[in-house]
Amino acid sequence: xxxxxxxxxxxxxxxxxxxxxxxxxxxxxxxxxxxxxxxxxxxxxxxxxxxxxxxxxxxxxxxxxxxxxxxxxxxxxxxxxxxxxxxxxxxxxxxxxxxxxxxxxxxxxxxxxxxxxxxxxxxxxxxxxxxxxxxxxxxxxxxxxxxxxxxxxxxxxxxxxxxxxxxxxxxxxxxxxxxxxxxxxxxxxxxxxxxxxxxxxxxxxxxxxxxxxxxxxxxxxxxxxxxxxxxxxxxxxxxxxxxxxxxxxxxxxxxxxxxxxxxxxxxxxxxxxxxxxxxxxxxxxxxxxxxxxxxxxxxxxxxxxxxxxxxxxxxxxxxxxxxxxxxxxxxxxxxxxxxxxxxxxxxxxxxxxxxxxxxxxxxxxxxxxxxxxxxxxxxxxxxxxxxxxxxxxxxxxxxxxxx
Amino acid sequence: xxxxxxxxxxxxxxxxxxxxxxxxxxxxxxxxxxxxxxxxxxxxxxxxxxxxxxxxxxxxxxxxxxxxxxxxxxxxxxxxxxxxxxxxxxxxxxxxxxxxxxxxxxxxxxxxxxxxxxxxxxxxxxxxxxxxxxxxxxxxx
Numbered sequence: 001x002x003x004x005x006x007x008x009x010x011x012x013x014x015x016x017x018x019x020x021x022x023x024x025x026x027x028x029x030x031x032x033x034x035x036x037x038x039x040x041x042x043x044x045x046x047x048x049x050x051x052x053x054x055x056x057x058x059x060x061x062x063x064x065x066x067x068x069x070x071x072x073x074x075x076x077x078x079x080x081x082x083x084x085x086x087x088x089x090x091x092x093x094x095x096x097x098x099x100x101x102x103x104x105x106x107x108x109x110x111x112x113x114x115x116x117x118x119x120x121x122x123x124x125x126x127x128x129x130x131x132x133x134x135x136x137x138x139x140x141x142x143x144x145x146x147x148x149x150x151x152x153x154x155x156x157x158x159x160x161x162x163x164x165x166x167x168x169x170x171x172x173x174x175x176x177x178x179x180x181x182x183x184x185x186x187x188x189x190x191x192x193x194x195x196x197x198x199x200x201x202x203x204x205x206x207x208x209x210x211x212x213x214x215x216x217x218x219x220x221x222x223x224x225x226x227x228x229x230x231x232x233x234x235x236x237x238x239x240x241x242x243x244x245x246x247x248x249x250x251x252x253x254x255x256x257x258x259x260x261x262x263x264x265x266x267x268x269x270x271x272x273x274x275x276x277x278x279x280x281x282x283x284x285x286x287x288x289x290x291x292x293x294x295x296x297x298x299x300x301x302x303x304x305x306x307x308x309x310x311x312x313x314x315x316x317x318x319x320x321x322x323x324x325x326x327x328x329x330x331x332x333x334x335x336x337x338x339x340x341x342x343x344x345x346x347x348x349x350x351x352x353x354x355x356x357x358x359x360x361x362x363x364x365x366x367x368x369x370x371x372x373x374x375x376x377x378x379x380x381x382x383x384x385x386x387x388x389x390x391x392x393x394x395x396x397x398x399x400x401x402x403x
Numbered sequence: 404x405x406x407x408x409x410x411x412x413x414x415x416x417x418x419x420x421x422x423x424x425x426x427x428x429x430x431x432x433x434x435x436x437x438x439x440x441x442x443x444x445x446x447x448x449x450x451x452x453x454x455x456x457x458x459x460x461x462x463x464x465x466x467x468x469x470x471x472x473x474x475x476x477x478x479x480x481x482x483x484x485x486x487x488x489x490x491x492x493x494x495x496x497x498x499x500x501x502x503x504x505x506x507x508x509x510x511x512x513x514x515x516x517x518x519x520x521x522x523x524x525x526x527x528x529x530x531x532x533x534x535x536x537x538x539x540x541x542x543x544x
Contacts (some may be wrong), residue, residue, distance in 0.1 A: 006434075010404050010494065014539060030427070030432075031428065032427060032430050032431055032434065034431075035430075035431045035432075035434035035435050036434050036481070037477070038435070039433060040434065040437075041435060041439075042436060042438060048490075056519040094481070104512055104513075105512060105513045105516075107512065121464065140424060140425060142427070143424070143426055143427040143430070144425045144430075146427055175483070176422050176491065176517075177422065177424060177486040177487070177491070177493055178486075178487070180427075193486075193491075194422050194491060194517065195516055197517060215428065217509045239517075243515075243516065243517050243518075246511065246513070247511065269425075270413075280463060280502075289512065300511060300512045301512055303405070304512075304514030305506070305508055305512040305513065305514060306508070306510065306512050309507075309508075311504050315454075322437075324498070325498045325501070326496075326501070326542065327501060327514070328473065328501050328502075328505060328506050328514050329473070329474055329498070329501050329502045329504075329536070330502035330504075330505065330506040330515075330541075331506035331514070332474045333451065333540075333543055335538055335540070336543035336544045337543070337544075346437075347437075347438070348437065349437070349533075349537060349540075350497065352537060352540075353537075353540050353541070353544060403469045
């Protein structure tokens with residue numbers, strides 16, 4: 001059995017059929033996971049200034065760029081192993097650089113609150129064995145973490161939930177659109193307006209406090225009644241919810257306080273985003289947006305978004321991410337005017353404009369290591385096939401050596 | 404022969420709210436080949452309710468220009484398979500939707516990926532390609 005690096009569920013029941021060191025077929029994986037394991041068709045090649053090079057020269061050039069930069073930033077990390085992430089943090093310390101990851105514009109704030117123990121959470125095994133009320137809030141797990149409902153939450157039998165979804169579990173979706181997950185939550189889909197989550201939470205707190213909510217009272221009272229009766233409830237908080245309530249996580253904590261049998265779990269897409277958050281938190285007390293400036297400084301200015309908007313960085317190392325694809329175009333224009341180093345197994349939009357590109361092995365397929373599942377459990381990654389590509393951890397070690 | 408006045412008239416523009424979402428088929432296509440035709444086809448589209456499409460005189464497969472202060476793209480219209488009330492259109496999270504997202508985040512570091520306002524109008528132009536989005540960056544270099 002292999003572990004899938006497709007998303008932060010890190011499914012460890014994947015059968016892979018290998019012929020002549022090539023992946024022929026996967027079994028049990030979702031579309032996303034199968035595609036990740038089979039690999040991209042465009043492998044990255046070592047290049048300097050868009051011209052073919054070799055890995056050693058590219059690493060030396062990358063070290064030269066980072067060593068000479070006045071304000072370098074190291075970014076990405078959510079598709080890197082924990083071992084590579086730790087090396088990345090060491091590299092940032094050595095350079096006095098800014099380090100940030102994709103959680104900076106995703107679930108970082110919620111994960112920081114979780115690591116600070118601001119609310120109750122649980123493991124996916126506890127969800128499978130105990131949970132009877134599942135609330136997918138601003139989260140379409142069916143498309144983002146496609147085996148969430150089938151492996152852990154709604155469909156499986158669990159120790160205290162022997163009758164599964166037919167009798168023992170209720171799944172609820174609160175969303176702006178009727179997602180594929182909402183389709184499964186038959187009769188329990190609550191449509192909200194864009195940015196309407198705050199109003200919905202306040203109404204729900206009112207209903208749970210015995211007041212008549214000002215907003216859609218009938219539906220909210222019905223939902224409050226289901227939540228109150230839960231023996232073991234979980235709110236799966238997606239980015240639809242976290243983007244909408246912005247910094248106001250206290251409102252979510254206040255809701256959780258009204259329903260003491262409930263737990264909150266951030267839904268994480270990239271396979272090791274939570275790993276980076278935990279590794280940086282251990283080192284600095286923060287999950288992202290850190291500058292090593294003799295001491296640890298945490299500031300929103302050190303988020304990739306603000307650093308690019310303010311044009312405050314002059315070199316960017318991108319490990320396992322594609323900011324040119326995933327950030328607003330108006331923002332990433334700045335990437336065209338700075339030196340970018342790209343470490344990735346595949347050609348990306350960012351690699352196409354990078355000054356230096358360095359190919360690495362696909363972690364969880366061509367190299368092993370560890371990663372942190374969305375609920376915080378450490379999972380071993382498998383090496384399924386042999387590869388000549390160095391791991392991202394090895395490349396970062398060589399880069400530090402070359403500085 | 405009379406003059407076809409219609410071709411000189413600009414198609415009407417409508418204001419629209421857009422929110423982004425994930426689609427497993429598009430994610431799969433991205434994993435395989437983010438420069439491939441499948442990824443482009445599954446990304447360069449906007450999903451709208453029947454009501455909104457009727458109001459705007461749009462049919463499935465029409466191409467529309469979606470424009471705001473941040474940029475402009477041409478994408479294909481798809482009709483939602485759901486019973487959507489309308490007022491909000493949907494785009495998968497991609498480099499196409501990101502053309503329309505503002506860089507402003509109020510200093511918080513999180514752009515409004517899911518809260519886009521734009522103008523939409525029927526056009527005959529081809530849909531925006533990934534190559535043309537890349538060309539935009541190459542010209543800046």
